[in-house]
Structures are given as C-alpha cells and as structure tokens.
Amino acid sequence: MREIIFDTETTGLDSRDDRVIELGGVELVNRFPTGRTFHHYINPQGRAIHAEAQSVHGISAADLAGKPSFAEIAEEWLKFTEGAKLVAHNATFDIGFLNVEFGRLGHPPVDNGLVVDTLALARRKHPMGPNSLDALCRRYGIDNTKRTKHGALLDSELLAEVYIELIGGKQAALILDSATAPAQGGNNVRHIEIIVAERPAPLLPRLTEAERAAHAAMVATLGEKALWLKASPQEAAQALSSCSHPRSGLSRAIPPGPARQRPQ
DSSP states (O other), X not given: OEEEEEEEEESSSOTTTOOXXXXXXXXXXXXXXXXXXXXXXXXXXXXXXXXXXXXXXOOOTGGGTTOOOHHHXXXXXXXXXXXXXXXXXXXXXXXXXXXXXXXXXXXOOOOGGGEEEHHHHHHHHOTTOOOSHHHHHHHHTOOOTTOSSOOHHHHHHHXXXXXXXXXXXXXXXXXXXXHHTGGGTSOOOOOOOOOOOOOSSOOOOSSOHHHHHHHHHHHHTTOTTOHHHHHOHHHHHHHHHXXXXXXXXXXXXXXXXXXXXXXX
C-alpha cells in the first residue's frame, strides 16, 4: 500500500483567491518511509502573501521570485502521487487548495476516497485534544525542535511519524518482513518455527505428602458434591479413603469442626 503524506503552505486562507506557494510530500509504502520526497516552492503569479500567513510559514514574495508556477510542477506532483492515498493534517484545507489549483488547469478534483485526514483520526483517538501537529509530536515523543515555522516538507516528515503512531505506532515494525517483500520484488518473508522442547525429567512436585494428606482430609469434610471431587478423581479416591478410615492419619490432619450448613 502506497501513501503520500503531504502539506501545503499558501498565501492566505481563501482557496478561491489565494494560491499554494509550497507543496511537499513524503512517500510511505506499507506504512514505512521509502526516502522518496517531493518538494517545491511555487510562484503565486502576483498574488500577495497575507501578513498573517507569512507570520506562520515565513515565506515572502522575494523568496518565491523565479520559482516555478503551479502549472509547471503539477504533472510532477500527479506522477508522484499516482495510485497513492493522500494523507494530510486538516486535509479539507490542503485538498481544497489543490482542487482549485488543478481546476484552473482543467484537471478533475482529487477523489475523496483516497484522502486520509489525520486531524480526524487524532480527534477520534484523543477526543480531549489538543490535536495540532505540535501537540501530537509532544504526545508521541517526536522531535519537532526544528519546526520554528510551518514548512511543507518538514511538516510532512513530522506528520508521517505522527500518522504511524495514530494507526498503531511502532508495532508496525513487527510486520517489516511481509511489508517490504513486495517492494523488493520477491517472496522473502521468513517463517520462523518455534519448537518448545520437553524437559528431560519432570519437575519434582512442590507439595509434600503431609500437605497432600491434609488437603484430602479437608476435601473429605466438604461432602460428596464438592467440586474438588469432580475436578480430581485422584483426590476423590483419597478423600473417600479418608472418610472410610476415621482413625487414619488423613482424618487427623484437620480436627473435626462444627457441622457445615448450606447458606440460606
């Protein structure tokens, strides 16, 4: 299974008028990073960057001078994501911007069936929150000290680690062999047979004969319907023997007490 964890940075919050100015993504195959990434800064073609947005991502108009337009990187993105699920944090925002950008180029919108929203996953798993990317990194012990500003590629790399935690954590490593076998083009899954050897000699019993005799004598006082008698035929025989020989050592193991009564 192939997934692309991605993020965008934009000139503002309105997908109808604002533009994508950074797009980054990392590839997972069977929930493991492959090392393949996608990253571009994108020229917004005259669209100004809102001051509030720039304070979040730190990208200025000067930074984007000479960068390619979205039309120039669109085909590369489509090839990178072909056949993969798209995973984003608050995916409605990112997918909304991508759909508008692709719409300008005559491309159809992204199939919602291929989109995974990690914010929705986090809210279900941690309903009390907080569930921002920074908060989830802290929750899962993921180092985000380099994240002084939002950035599409860095945020995608952090989100990939968060996503793995949200869907099962490091337990995914337990299926490493089977997960990587298809990518390597062969059936190299290792089947490990575990053999438990028998002991060369049985362990010695921990109960002494005196303790066994005392227990049998106690069971004998419980009556013929005692569960102990049904569970262990050997103890039943020993208990009956104790009843048949009231002067034997078995009967003296527990002194006689008051008659038992069935609880009302």
